[in-house]
Amino acid sequence: MQIPLHLAISEQLRNQITSGEFQPGEQLPSEHQIMVQFEVSRITARRAIANLVNQGLVFSQQGKGVFVKEQRKVTYSLSSPMIFFEADMLRQGVRSAIHNLIFKPVSPPSPIRQTLQLTANHANQREVYLQKKLLLLDEIPVAIDITYILADLGKRYANELKQQMTFPTLEQNGIAIDRVTATLACTRADPETSEYLDVPLGEPLMVYCYTAYTDTDQPIVTGEALSRGDRLTYSVEIRKRD
Amino acid sequence: MQIPLHLAISEQLRNQITSGEFQPGEQLPSEHQIMVQFEVSRITARRAIANLVNQGLVFSQQGKGVFVKEQRKVTYSLSSPMIFFEADMLRQGVRSAIHNLIFKPVSPPSPIRQTLQLTANHANQREVYLQKKLLLLDEIPVAIDITYILADLGKRYANELKQQMTFPTLEQNGIAIDRVTATLACTRADPETSEYLDVPLGEPLMVYCYTAYTDTDQPIVTGEALSRGDRLTYSVEIRKRD
DNA sequence: AAGTGGTCTAGACCACTGA
DNA sequence: CAGTGGTCTAGACCACTTC
Known part of the structure; x- marks a missing residue:
């Protein structure tokens, strides 16, 4: 054979x-x-x-x-994610929407605590808000985002955060994000994710892990977005350092 | 049921x-x-x-x-891909190697011609070099890279290009790359790619499409790298524009 | 030789869709 | 109702690995 x-x-x-x-x-x-x-x-x-x-x-x-299958992908720009997201989507002829799944104060798990540089003394306080939200493009679930945001910011902008992307919300309220460190990887849908994103088990997904810093190098938001590999592309522009 | x-x-x-x-x-x-x-x-x-x-x-x-499966991934930094690649790999405790598969002058297909801003007059000339190479990490094939590089550069640095990554080779020879535009997406291995990368059919892959420009905004290299999603992660740092 | 996974067959019942 | 894909069974032969 x-x-x-x-x-x-x-x-x-x-x-x-x-x-x-x-x-x-x-x-x-x-x-x-x-x-x-x-x-x-x-x-x-x-x-x-x-x-x-x-x-x-x-x-x-x-x-x-x-x-x-139709092979239409939408491009998400990492280089200008701050304000232009909705406009970007519209330019690509796509209706975008956000469904808030979870929004609540939590005591963050240890690795999150570390990336957000939270001291251990307040270990039992609810120092961050945890948000899970679903990103829909053309009424189809495309990405699930899990965000940890410092508690005072989360509390203050709760309503807006539930309806918009995180970075634009902060920008609009004068919270300047100076830089974002991120990684992009690949996984496959486990049963839970396959439910949320309405894809078969094992469907390739992209994993976008990010942490945003202010100009004083204070991390304020970290999280990860799991997106359908067949629907989303990330774009980025890299400039030479001096 | x-x-x-x-x-x-x-x-x-x-x-x-x-x-x-x-x-x-x-x-x-x-x-x-x-x-x-x-x-x-x-x-x-x-x-x-x-x-x-x-x-x-x-x-x-x-x-x-x-x-x-073991779940060990190697991180490839997009923000400093110029010179540090090998050092980066070593720092992560990984031996890297490159196998040159194809290196020859070709008349580029139309979309490549466009991104490299080649005029149509020379349509039948061999204006670019096409290179296909395999990237091995710890002796395991991890990515296959397809590069189109302007013919004069390809000809001049042929030997080095066959043994190293493209960007470091150019940097070492004083060809300054000012910026790189790139997209990152996800696909699944087709039969040919599954052969090269030694993965089963349908294995999730990452697709890194890139174009490099000099400081005079002249595109000099474009291409795409298909990498094993279970072995490679991309990292990037995004700084706010002014 | 024994144990493993890979390919293939024939046949049954079920769940869903659409005319 | 007929046609579609989804699940499941029992059984056969093959290819590869290990002892």
């Missing part, structure tokens, strides 16, 4: 997709049709389709069929 | 992994053991394992078994 049957089949279908023979949104042959056309068992036909799903090329809907 | 059997099983195993009951590198129960323990058919046992593979938690080796 040089090349598995299911792979040969999924490769042929894949070519038909990338060559445009199957257009985005179009329906693929049904499992039954594949069984007949390639003279294989249903399991093998299903396996071939699973390969395509796993490559992010198609998705399946029970009772309806298998369809070619 | 509220919750599928295969999911229930994979969830239980997942808990045992995240709780540390199964350590990284440790072997999971075999398909046969799962069949007996949960009283399911082999297909269902396999499906449960497939769920875990798909979440990036385990990997399987024919004839040996299923093992918990």
Whole structure:
């Protein structure tokens, strides 16, 4: 067995997709049709389709069929995230919305405590607000954001924070963010995240971890955003240091 | 059927992994053991394992078994990619190496021509060098990079470019890079990439697309790097504009 | 030789969709 | 109702690893 049957089949279908023979949104042959056309068992036909799903090329809907994915991504600019987010989205022809899931004072876990440079003396106080929010683009959940913000800021701007992105809210209230350190990585959806973002288990996600500092080098916000890899792209401009 | 059997099983195993009951590198129960323990058919046992593979938690080796993945990632700094790459890797305790796959003059495809601001008159000339190279960290292929560089630079520094990263090579030769525009996104391994990077089909990858400009705003290099999402993290520092 | 995972078959029942 | 995909079973053969 040089090349598995299911792979040969999924490769042929894949070519038909990338060559445009199957257009985005179009329906693929049904499992039954594949069984007949390639003279294989249903399991093998299903396996071939699973390969395509796993490559992010198609998705399946029970009772309806298998369809070619649209590949439209929205770009999120890291270099000017402060004020222009909504405008940026509109420019890309996308309606954005935020659903607040959790907003409450908590005693932060140790690594958060460290990045926010909180001293240990107040260990039992509610020194930060924890916010979980869902970012919707065109009514589709695209990212889930978990933010820790210093308690006085969280308390003061609670209402605004629940309805907007964090950085713009701070900027609008005169809290200047001087720099943001961030990392970008990749994971796969676990069952909980797959619920929130309405994606299958294991779907590739991007992880954007950030910490924002004032001009006195005081960290005020840290958190991470899990976003759907098939819907979001991050852009950044790097300038040479002097 | 509220919750599928295969999911229930994979969830239980997942808990045992995240709780540390199964350590990284440790072997999971075999398909046969799962069949007996949960009283399911082999297909269902396999499906449960497939769920875990798909979440990036385990990997399987024919004839040996299923093992918990190590989760060690290396950080690549976008803010100082110029000179410090090798030093950065060493600091993280990682041996880095580069395998040159392709290095040749080509007539660039239209989108590349545009980003490099090449005029159409020379359409049939070999105005750029195309380089494909593999980045190995600890002898493991981690990223595949496809670079287009202006022909005179490519020709002049051919030997160095084949052995080092692109940006450091240019810096060392006095070609100052003033700024880099980049995007970071997510895809999944297609069959070709899965060969190069030695990962299963559909493995999440990061896509780093970049264009470098001189201080006269002349683009000199553009390209994209496909990296293994389970091995590489990108870091960046964003400073407020004035 | 024994144990592991990889591929494949035939067949059953269920859940959902749409005419 | 027919057609679709989702779950599950029992059983076969193969390829690879380890002893």
